[in-house]
Amino acid sequence: xxxxxxxxxxxxxxxxxxxxxxxxxxxxxxxxxxxxxxxxxxxxxxxxxxxxxxxxxxxxxxxxxxxxxxxxxxxxxxxxxxxxxxxxxxxxxxxxxxxxxxxxxxxxxxxxxxxxxxxxxxxxxxxxxxxx
Amino acid sequence: xxxxxxxxxxxxxxxxxxxxxxxxxxxxxxxxxxxxxxxxxxxxxxxxxxxxxxxxxxxxxxxxxxxxxxxxxxxxxxxxxxxxxxxxxxxxxxxxxxxxxxxxxxxxxxxxxxxxxxxxxxxxxxxxxxxx
Numbered sequence: 567x568x569x570x571x572x573x574x575x576x577x578x579x580x581x582x583x584x585x586x587x588x589x590x591x592x593x594x595x596x597x598x599x600x601x602x603x604x605x606x607x608x609x610x611x612x613x614x615x616x617x618x619x620x621x622x623x624x625x626x627x628x629x630x631x632x633x634x635x636x637x638x639x640x641x642x643x644x645x646x647x648x649x650x651x652x653x654x655x656x657x658x659x660x661x662x663x664x665x666x667x668x669x670x671x672x673x674x675x676x677x678x679x680x681x682x683x684x685x686x687x688x689x690x691x692x693x694x695x696x697x698x
Numbered sequence: 699x700x701x702x703x704x705x706x707x708x709x710x711x712x713x714x715x716x717x718x719x720x721x722x723x724x725x726x727x728x729x730x731x732x733x734x735x736x737x738x739x740x741x742x743x744x745x746x747x748x749x750x751x752x753x754x755x756x757x758x759x760x761x762x763x764x765x766x767x768x769x770x771x772x773x774x775x776x777x778x779x780x781x782x783x784x785x786x787x788x789x790x791x792x793x794x795x796x797x798x799x800x801x802x803x804x805x806x807x808x809x810x811x812x813x814x815x816x817x818x819x820x821x822x823x824x825x826x827x828x829x830x
Contacts, residue, residue, distance in 0.1 A: 648780030683815025
């Protein structure tokens, strides 16, 4: 694995650590300082812009239902100054699958986008051609 | 809007056009020639690698349930040689929200990742702090 991919996976792991620890300041520090950031929480519309994105995280991390989340099977793809990680998110209620996009800013990988959505049930699907 | 962002949005629109037209060869041409590609269809596990990703698209586009899909409200973010678009996907059954990641290869924006998941119902949610 390249050192870039390793650094991206470390940033991804920190994201889930601050999420788990309800660390609002830590979450803020992990996100890009720019405004070209977005987030899609499961079942939410897309939210654009740094302030709006961080507001969603404050609501989640300070809310009563902030989940005990861990990340599994992360895979990093790096292309220059942008990278993305695909991973599973394990929660008490079940599993999600996520895409986390990072941009390199002053040598550090910062989150610019996160989308999480429902993962499939463990059993194989009958008709893989009928859904998108 | 920058010319890069404009070109990324054009590639994004072509993606939905070939999807709608069930154009398997066109879909293949839109994806990166590299193997560092992935896809997360709604309710599916993540699929990694060019051959496996294109196989999912063949199954969908050649299947009986290939949807009449259109894209709405796309927003592009460009950072050097990688870019991502967040958009809504409108289908007869309802709306999804998607992240499409593109890499620039020989001057053209090629898909390297697609994740789509359920979009929220139109009414506001009661407890935005309780879900992630």
